[in-house]
Amino acid sequence: MSLKFVENIKADVTSDIVYMMCPMHLLKLDEQMKELDPGQVLELLTDYDGALEDIPAWCTKTGNDFLGIDEEDDYYKIYIRKRGNR
Amino acid sequence: MSIKYFDHIAANPLLPEVLDAMMPYFKEQYGNPMSMYDLGMNAKQAIETAREQVARLINAKPSEIIFTSSAAESNNFALKGMALARQEIGRHIIISKAEHHSVLNTARSLEKQGFVATYVPVDKYGMVDPDAVKKSITKETTVISVIHASSEVGTIEPIKEIAAIAKAHKIAFHTDAVATAGNIPVDVKDLGVDAMSLTAHQFYGPKGAAAMYLKTGQRILPLIYGGIQEGGRRAGTENVPAIVGMGKAAELAEAGLSGRMAHVRQLRDRLTEGILKIPKVHATGHPEQRLPGLASFVVEYIEGEGMLLLLLAKGIYAASGSACTSKALKASPVLVSMGVPTSMAHGSIVFSLGIGNTQEGVDSCIEEFPLIVKRLRDMSPFAKEGWGAMEAEGGNKEGA
Numbered sequence: 001m002s003l004k005f006v007e008n009i010k011a012d013v014t015s016d017i018v019y020m021m022c023p024m025h026l027l028k029l030d031e032q033m034k035e036l037d038p039g040q041v042l043e044l045l046t047d048y049d050g051a052l053e054d055i056p057a058w059c060t061k062t063g064n065d066f067l068g069i070d071e072e073d074d075y076y077k078i079y080i081r082k083r084g085n086r
Numbered sequence: 087m088s089i090k091y092f093d094h095i096a097a098n099p100l101l102p103e104v105l106d107a108m109m110p111y112f113k114e115q116y117g118n119p120m121s122m123y124d125l126g127m128n129a130k131q132a133i134e135t136a137r138e139q140v141a142r143l144i145n146a147k148p149s150e151i152i153f154t155s156s157a158a159e160s161n162n163f164a165l166k167g168m169a170l171a172r173q174e175i176g177r178h179i180i181i182s183k184a185e186h187h188s189v190l191n192t193a194r195s196l197e198k199q200g201f202v203a204t205y206v207p208v209d210k211y212g213m214v215d216p217d218a219v220k221k222s223i224t225k226e227t228t229v230i231s232v233i234h235a236s237s238e239v240g241t242i243e244p245i246k247e248i249a250a251i252a253k254a255h256k257i258a259f260h261t262d263a264v265a266t267a268g269n270i271p272v273d274v275k276d277l278g279v280d281a282m283s284l285t286a287h288q289f290y291g292p293k294g295a296a297a298m299y300l301k302t303g304q305r306i307l308p309l310i311y312g313g314i315q316e317g318g319r320r321a322g323t324e325n326v327p328a329i330v331g332m333g334k335a336a337e338l339a340e341a342g343l344s345g346r347m348a349h350v351r352q353l354r355d356r357l358t359e360g361i362l363k364i365p366k367v368h369a370t371g372h373p374e375q376r377l378p379g380l381a382s383f384v385v386e387y388i389e390g391e392g393m394l395l396l397l398l399a400k401g402i403y404a405a406s407g408s409a410c411t412s413k414a415l416k417a418s419p420v421l422v423s424m425g426v427p428t429s430m431a432h433g434s435i436v437f438s439l440g441i442g443n444t445q446e447g448v449d450s451c452i453e454e455f456p457l458i459v460k461r462l463r464d465m466s467p468f469a470k471e472g473w474g475a476m477e478a479e480g481g482n483k484e485g486a
Contacts, residue, residue, distance in 0.1 A: 017318070019171055019307045024318035074174060 003052060006068030009079045011043030012036065018047050018075050025051040026058060029080070033064065038084030041067065047075040055080065090402045090447040092357075094288075094379060094440035095237045095265060100331070101290040107334040108292065111327040119324050120313065129326045136333025140297050143336040144263075144282065145273040152298045152316045153329050157264040158188035159309070160283035160298040161231075163320070164260040165192045167306035168281065169201060169229045172258065176226030177201045182214045183423035184236045184243065189262055190419065193231075202226070208423050211372040212241035216248045227257050234263040234272070234282075238407050238420050238436060239371030240380035242266070249278035258304060264288055265377060268339035270347065280304050286328065290441070291335030295328035342441075350379030350439040353448050357381045357437055360452030364459055370421065370434070379440065384426055385433040388462040393435050396458040402451055405436045 015032045017024055025046050032042050044055070052069065055078050059066035067079035091099075111132060117125025119133055134148070141148040154160045169179055181193050183205050193203040204222040208214050214232055223230075230252045235242045245261050252259035260281040266272050267282070268289025274282055281304065285296035300306060300319075312321025339346075358381045361367060366386035385393065390406025397404050407418040417431035437451070 016303065016305065018305055020318040021308075021311060024314055027314060027318075 004068035012040040014043040016045045036082045044078045092437040093403045095438035098290045104331045104334045108327040108331040139333035139337045154296045157285035161188040164281040168258045170307040171305040172228035178226035180204045180230045182206045182232045184420045212239040231260040234261045234266040237265045240376040241372040242375045286332035289339040292328045292331040295332035347378045381437045387466045389432045400454045407434045
């Protein structure tokens with residue numbers, strides 16, 4: 001899957017997992033997504049490069065919407081929309 | 087000969103209820119908390135219960151508690167983890183001269199990695215001046231760490247004021263609350279700290295279990311990498327029995343706090359009054375803003391080590407400075423920073439009281455200690471004026 005870069009996405013919830021290693025990005029993602037309502041957007045802050053591949057793959061597998069990545073100086077902001085309508 | 091243990095700042099005896107709570111996790115509940123089957127889930131649940139108990143003791147959220155192996159690890163983790171996580175902003179840290187070696191030496195190790203550290207002095211009572219901390223702040227400052235209370239002189243530092251200064255400058259603030267958490271009321275929200283270290287054996291829990299409070303949203307670089315234990319922030323299979331013990335001890339400490347404080351304070355005051363009757367003995371630390379169970383002194387002309395050995399011969403257990411300074415025979419940095427001359431700082435003696443101490447034990451210490459001081463001074467080449475001159479002069483009531 002190719003990377004998708006986005007800007008100025010409005011998120012409903014932010015989860016900061018900068019400095020946390022694999023597999024925390026997937027565990028936190030799963031945990032946070034369970035708490036969201038359908039249609040809400042999660043912003044995940046991480047400096048873990050593996051997330052760039054894992055999170056789009058996770059979205060495909062679970063049917064959630066991978067919105068894209070916004071790159072900061074030392075971490076990534078990854079946006080995911082929970083599946084289903086609001 | 088019955089033991090009179092006055093070194094509760096070094097270690098506390100384990101409460102029987104705490105041991106009872108721990109036992110199943112040494113025996114039948116041996117599962118790894120990471121395992122998905124019942125044995126693992128039970129261990130995981132026990133850790134989460136302990137997390138809630140420890141969180142309640144300091145008014146934190148359970149998710150803000152990270153279990154570690156010792157207070158030294160917590161202090162290393164807080165300082166290094168926050169300094170490294172914020173090094174893009176700057177590489178300057180501030181600590182006080184009243185810090186324990188686990189903060190002091192961590193700051194020194196950061197200096198070797200290119201960080202700049204400022205060591206803020208203390209006044210004659212061992213008190214850190216919040217204004218001095220404020221003046222040390224630069225654009226590069228990212229972390230400040232000041233001990234909540236010194237285990238050597240007992241002074242309780244103005245943490246709330248310093249935390250507010252740190253917050254106003256967007257600097258992460260850590261406090262080493264090892265001597266206070268579980269012994270006096272400690273409320274992380276009221277103090278306004280971002281990180282705090284505490285350990286179980288200071289409140290009648292086991293050794294090998296400690297914790298770090300890390301405020302939600304505060305970034306930290308792990309010290310130990312590996313699995314996903316402690317939310318990915320501290321890898322390593324958990325010391326389940328010790329953590330369970332820490333939780334139980336925290337629950338008991340919270341429930342019994344005021345009673346315990348009143349008990350040790352009354353004994354401390356009695357002991358202090360008795361010991362200050364000896365000539366050329368000075369109380370150290372702040373007279374009011376101090377740990378309720380800690381009586382600390384410097385005794386002129388003699389060394390701490392000699393006092394400890396002769397006290398031990400009478401079944402009395404005490405300390406001279408902090409545990410490591412006592413073994414290294416070094417003058418305590420906090421006493422030196424307080425302006426106590428190095429020669430006198432070697433005569434440091436610390437009695438720390440606990441719930442098992444009695445009035446009889448304290449009275450026997452008050453009775454034995456002057457004889458020990460006299461015996462050592464009679465041998466001391468430094469006591470030029472002689473015992474008689476000191477006795478004629480009378481006891482010292484003022485702080486050093």
